[in-house]
Amino acid sequence: MPLWKINTRDNPDIYATAGAVEGLAKTKIPETGVSPEEAYNLVRDELYLDGNARQNLATFCTTWVEDEVHKLMADCIDKNMIDKDEYPQTAAIEARCVHMIASLWHSPEAEETIGCSTTGSSEAAMLGGLALKWAWRDRRKKEGKPCDKPNIVCGPVQVCWHKFARYFDVELRQIPLSEGSLHIQPDQLKDYVDENTIGVVPTLGVTFTGVYEPVKDICDELDKLQIKTGLDVPVHVDAASGGFVAPFLQPELLWDFRLDRIKSINASGHKFGLTPLGVGWIVWRDSSELPKDLVFNVDYLGGNMPTFALNFSRPGGQIVIQYYNFMRLGWIGYREIQSACAENAQYLASKLADLPEIEILYNGKGALPCVCYRLKKPKAAHYTLYDLSERVRMSGWQIASYPLPADMEDTIVQRIMVRHGVSHDAVDQLFLDIRKSLKYLSKNNIKWSDAGPSFSHG
Template identity: 45%
Template structure:
């Protein structure tokens, strides 16, 4: 949840007074002690009414007025469906939406009050456990969470506690736990290490390792204090799956040599609802509970589980891997409930919708959606490279290694069939013909393009696409490869072929516009240092002596500077 700081309204008002800002038609607006909305909705004749924004008003305002004001302000937000930076789903079926609306008030922490919802929760755990290859005789255990961040923290805590218990039994020191992850790890993994006093051993990634955790570096960085290894099924940077089975084999050999058993937690925030359904899987290897070393897995229901934001899942392959002293028994809600979460109250509606999706779509329904996402991502990647301006860093559009030879033969056959009026075999292709990964397209300007048009910055492409409504981030690759910047598109269920065509058209138009303009024309798009300044020691005295006008000349901070940042 976002961490927000208090806004000091007096500080804002002081600056308003200092710069002689007053509301039009209301000379006393700045003396009311608030920064306010000026609204026309309640009555056209009282449109100068002040409604505070950062301090609760003494009196309320009409609901319709406040509703319309908030609605209008939200128009400034981007459109969720065009936010291609996010993995989080932005659409649900009408029936799913109705179920969510009807159950918004249900609290997942109140098991005794909502037994039907809790039964659906248990069914989801069972269904997902089977999807992830839980083995016969094992009793999987898990919980819904508010998202993968909480789930990762819970998985990490369980690994840390198991390591502590084993070390204490052996009479060994427990003060220096460490955990391994690639530098491409999502921030939640680093948060776990920082928040729970575990040394994060962050291993560099490279082009050779496909910008993901390099198995070659694992062996030399583990020791007796390693509580586990975070392995990511779908890098947020490029969509690559990390080689879970290969890392597991390295740890198997390490255990044979040293007797030290190091578990794996798979962060499958996105891949956990893709790999089980697609023809590609993870490229022919194992990644889930079929590997004994994988003790826990998390996934985001609100990503490719196709539920609105607010749902994650964490599952341990067996009850024995969730230490009992981490589980709380609660009795004050009318019954006995066992709980292992970082939150108490949390929404239950998302769990109900997750169950709806699993039963309604079934295996074939999920497979169809995920295959379509990957197909659209491949089309986008291939189209971008066809322009000659961009090179794609992600790999899902490239032939799988074992398909390359057969692919060359198939291409010749397709060409021959097309020449005589037959049908191409391409429509029969699936994700199994290509490198496995998330439906993510990470791309950058080619080296040749950058050499020819040195004045064109890649971030300008992102900026100009934003003007067209698309939210496509431009950012550096993980440490060790941070000199390379990429643009990234996450292809979700709602990315139709028509929308994909429009996106590609806009990317081409933006690039052509940049090519046709010279360096001087593009100066306006370059980032400038802010003209606002932070008042330093002595400014207050200078401001008092020089008066408000002098303060303006000296560059007094704008009113927004008094609004403290919210940290998400």
């Protein structure tokens, strides 16, 4: 019999307990429990096997927060956002955030417009898409026209829009890329938009490359199309990442509610909004843009409330932290953080541009704080960027590598996100590790490597 089984001490060492010696349960709930200390330490040890989030430069998501954020999250662990009757102050904080974000995006009715928090930008995007579909369907019915073949037009979009199209029976018309063009070209719209188009979705911060799509030019092109054809096509801006970058780094850029054609905008609080994972935002231009059929009045725990999110019960902590960030940082604080990220991204791009193997596609200037590049001569190399990702991961770095969408599937790129918490020294070390890895790959024939795409859209 193992020694730990005959140990009669009340408080044995955690690593001499059954869980440590025999392992934790994997397929069914164990018959008996253990002490909180044992459960905590052994589960925490499992988490050590994950990658280091601070070195995960594939993700857009926040990986560094202040100690006060941890405390507020703990204070909110029992708050259910949907129960606005029981937690009215948390609901008030959510409403404040909506109005502040609406103001940041220049809503003409920032203090009155409608919007809400969501579990992430994907849910927010789907709400925006649903509002477009419902509004289009209502118009078609009033005109006595069929409404069974809706479509939505976009460029290279995040997977949530593919999900929206499939889940809600909408044709996704994705405009393909071409060499020298990493986003929608406005003059392409005429070939994709018709009377069944519920809306056009430009992306402020394309997932694959980090660039902004030309929102104003797209709206201008739709204005011309309306004059020519009579089609009045609304715009929803997917600002999942750029919605909390452009107002601070490119305040003169016209992409938001200053353009009349834009009806709604979504963004992710847990990306450049700097909150922990689990919050997105959707704001409509004004309350008339959200069809009433999408709003449910629900009796819940003694209160009656309107709800129009896809999820119901969800935690309130991330919303509270969004408000904390607004109070803690202010406009100037956000600008300083995003400027520091952009400066470090541009510094990394300048270093990578000096490497003979690398061709920079986006250098961190004018859009998101990130870098996107490809191999200059991929066919001549006996390795791929997938191999480079695999190699630098040996030093802890996680870098996204993937093919571009149609019609550039043969082009493999890498994208490095420079977020809050990524310092100048970290960028220097990453560059040294990339350079060292490229030297190794150039000297060692690994053409039979099975390394594949490593892509993070979130």
